[in-house]
Amino acid sequence: MKYDYTEPTLSTKGAKLRDLLVKYLDIFSHRLPDDVSKKLVEFSKIEVDPLQKLVYDTMMENQRLAAEADVPSCQDTGTLQFFVKIGTNFPLIDELNEILVDATYRATQIAPLRTNAVQTFDEYNTNINIGDGIPGIFTQLMPHSSDIEIYPYMAGGGCTLPGVAKVLMPGEGYEGVTRFVMDRMTTYGVNACPPLLVGVGIATSVETAAMNSKLALLRRVDSYNSNKRAAKMEHLLEDGINAIGLGPQGFGGKKSVMGVNIINTARHPSVIGVGVSTGCWSHRRGLIKLDQDLNYELPMNKGVEL
Amino acid sequence: MKTYHLTTPISADDIKDIRIGDIVYLTGTMVTARDDAHRRVVKEGLKLPVDIKDKAILHAGPIIKYLPDNKYKMVAVGPTTSMRMEMFEEEFVHKTGVRLIIGKGSMGPGTARACKNDKALQLVYPAGNAVYAAKHVEKIVDAQWTDLGMPETLWVCKVKDFGPLVVTIDTNGDNFFDAKKAEFNKRKEEQIKKISEQVQFIQ
Numbered sequence: 400m401k402y403d404y405t406e407p408t409l410s411t412k413g414a415k416l417r418d419l420l421v422k423y424l425d426i427f428s429h430r431l432p433d434d435v436s437k438k439l440v441e442f443s444k445i446e447v448d449p450l451q452k453l454v455y456d457t458m459m460e461n462q463r464l465a466a467e468a469d470v471p472s473c474q475d476t477g478t479l480q481f482f483v484k485i486g487t488n489f490p491l492i493d494e495l496n497e498i499l500v501d502a503t504y505r506a507t508q509i510a511p512l513r514t515n516a517v518q519t520f521d522e523y524n525t526n527i528n529i530g531d532g533i534p535g536i537f538t539q540l541m542p543h544s545s546d547i548e549i550y551p552y553m554a555g556g557g558c559t560l561p562g563v564a565k566v567l568m569p570g571e572g573y574e575g576v577t578r579f580v581m582d583r584m585t586t587y588g589v590n591a592c593p594p595l596l597v598g599v600g601i602a603t604s605v606e607t608a609a610m611n612s613k614l615a616l617l618r619r620v621d622s623y624n625s626n627k628r629a630a631k632m633e634h635l636l637e638d639g640i641n642a643i644g645l646g647p648q649g650f651g652g653k654k655s656v657m658g659v660n661i662i663n664t665a666r667h668p669s670v671i672g673v674g675v676s677t678g679c680w681s682h683r684r685g686l687i688k689l690d691q692d693l694n695y696e697l698p699m700n701k702g703v704e705l
Numbered sequence: 706m707k708t709y710h711l712t713t714p715i716s717a718d719d720i721k722d723i724r725i726g727d728i729v730y731l732t733g734t735m736v737t738a739r740d741d742a743h744r745r746v747v748k749e750g751l752k753l754p755v756d757i758k759d760k761a762i763l764h765a766g767p768i769i770k771y772l773p774d775n776k777y778k779m780v781a782v783g784p785t786t787s788m789r790m791e792m793f794e795e796e797f798v799h800k801t802g803v804r805l806i807i808g809k810g811s812m813g814p815g816t817a818r819a820c821k822n823d824k825a826l827q828l829v830y831p832a833g834n835a836v837y838a839a840k841h842v843e844k845i846v847d848a849q850w851t852d853l854g855m856p857e858t859l860w861v862c863k864v865k866d867f868g869p870l871v872v873t874i875d876t877n878g879d880n881f882f883d884a885k886k887a888e889f890n891k892r893k894e895e896q897i898k899k900i901s902e903q904v905q906f907i908q
């Protein structure tokens with residue numbers, strides 16, 4: 400079976416945005432965001448036992464080699480997802496979907512990215528890394544704005560696998576949330592290439608909790624929730640998961656997680672929804688902010704120019 | 706933690722002293738074989754078109770660059786979750802005589818039996834380090850079952866000092882991750898108890 404795709408005819412400005420994104424995705428496939436790199440360097444100084452040190456040395460050398468050769472640092476370049484905050488006056492709002500899909504298509508050939516889109520039920524790989532719903536595009540509106548913020552994310556198979564959401568009864572409380580998150584770490588987290596970034600969503604139903612948990616992965620690894628109790632729970636879970644001692648690759652060690660980020664929204668009085676998403680040590684997520692003239696900023700990748 | 710350098714062909718004798726937690730670097734022939742290759746050999750009874758006796762397999766789907774004249778270049782290669790192959794591995798090892806099974810994460814009792822009875826090792830390459838791994842693939846000498854697509858093709862690689870490979874099941878059938886998981890679970894329960902006392906926000 401063959402997946403039909405014809406490249407769109409974009410406006411001049413639309414093509415410019417696409418080309419910027421292609422360049423960003425190419426760099427992004429081997430350059431980890433600054434917060435993640437910093438955390439890994441920090442951990443490499445803490446994990447000094449011979450086996451753990453060997454793994455961290457390999458990671459550092461791998462990232463150096465990938466940057467030098469300009470190729471993806473992990474062979475699993477994931478499925479592309481774009482989380483977008485778009486100003487309602489952003490001039491390319493009508494073309495945005497086509498731009499993001501075509502940027503994925505082109506970046507796949509240039510980087511090169513692994514072709515990871517399998518059409519469901521027909522069960523064939525499209526071999527062009529796009530398919531129905533891939534790349535994933537999730538938008539939020541910014542009223543009275545002509546800017547756009549795009550968070551691209553390469554969701555690898557190994558770190559997508561632990562994803563789970565459930566609606567608990569309020570009687571189970573945040574204690575139930577704690578167990579739900581912690582159980583996932585020892586069953587699935589071990590194989591998701593720790594040290595992980597753990598996203599926890601607290602909300603009302605499965606889809607809101609799951610979405611919150613994913614949005615939590617877009618936050619910096621060293622950031623904390625603005626709600627005091629939520630921030631306390633982030634600290635507790637972070638220390639708790641570290642104490643489990645997964646270490647790099649689940650070989651054991653002092654650090655299991657780069658961070659735990661919680662995003663919370665309100666709930667129905669009778670339920671408490673919880674979601675868990677994980678990012679691996681090779682957490683390839685970024686942010687590009689653009690104004691209506693396509694002047695851009697890359698706040699997560701200091702010094703990078705497109 | 707002892708370090709070993711192995712070169713294919715590898716005999717049962719070469720690996721008899723290697724224990725879980727040791728490190729191995731591999732030189733010689735390593736073939737990528739994952740889900741479909743295992744299914745074909747075990748379920749469909751097909752003969753693997755590459756001789757892997759006394760050699761190594763890697764559970765991996767690489768990124769390959771296709772060069773002219775049926776030549777290939779390894780761009781990035783790293784292991785995929787080995788547990789998916791667990792249901793086939795015991796029989797796969799027995800049928801093929803493969804000596805090293807390289808992948809990611811833990812495997813189960815079937816693989817442990819195979820390692821003990823047929824004298825093989827399961828090893829883990831730290832995943833995510835795909836360029837470092839590709840650098841130690843000197844060349845791709847053959848590609849078989851290409852009809853399976855890039856990730857599932859049997860890529861026959863000549864490797865030099867490929868590693869670090871952490872031994873996770875040895876020829877005694879001991880499993881590195883079994884002990885680890887028991888520790889993880891014990892500590893997890895202690896932590897859940899500790900955290901739960903401090904997050905009673907619903908009164």
Ligand code: SF4
Nearest residue numbers: 473555557592679833
């Ligand atoms: S979990 Fe992450 S680092 Fe590990 S193989 Fe998958 S994408 Fe690569």
